[in-house]
Amino acid sequence: MTQDRLFPASAMPDRDWWHTLWPNPDRVVRALRIGQGMTVIDLGCGDGYFTAAIARQVLGQQRGPKTEMRMSPEQTRTMVEPAGFKLETRVELPPYHYGAIFIRITA
Incomplete structure (x- = not known):
């Protein structure tokens, strides 16, 4: 089976x-x-x-990684874009998070 x-x-x-x-x-x-x-x-x-x-x-509260452990949106872009992706949308997800949608750049 x-x-x-x-x-x-x-x-x-x-x-x-x-x-x-x-x-x-x-x-x-x-x-x-x-x-x-x-x-x-x-x-x-x-x-x-x-x-x-x-x-x-x-x-009793929202959870997320400690501030010093989180990558900023700018740090995330710096890491992801060289791999062939482009930031399409960034979404704020308060109080502790954000979302980032990247699209693959076709060569």
């Missing part, structure tokens, strides 16, 4: 689909009585729709 037959590929629903079912992940996590200081495993987390809400409840 092949691996494909044992574990058929499935597509994850998009974020809008999850939002239609559970428009407020924080409320769902509170209803599950997940709270500060608990140890929680997010099994089958898919794209992490509930992960941030769980982290907020358990940690």
Whole structure:
């Protein structure tokens, strides 16, 4: 039996689909009585729709690497662009994060 037959590929629903079912992940996590200081495993987390809400409840705050450990957006560009990519979009994800979408430059 092949691996494909044992574990058929499935597509994850998009974020809008999850939002239609559970428009407020924080409320769902509170209803599950997940709270500060608990140890929680997010099994089958898919794209992490509930992960941030769980982290907020358990940690009492948003999480991210220490400031001195994070690469700035400029440092990220300096590392990625020489490999043949160009920054297409930068998205601020407050309070601690940003997203960077790079596209491959075709020669």
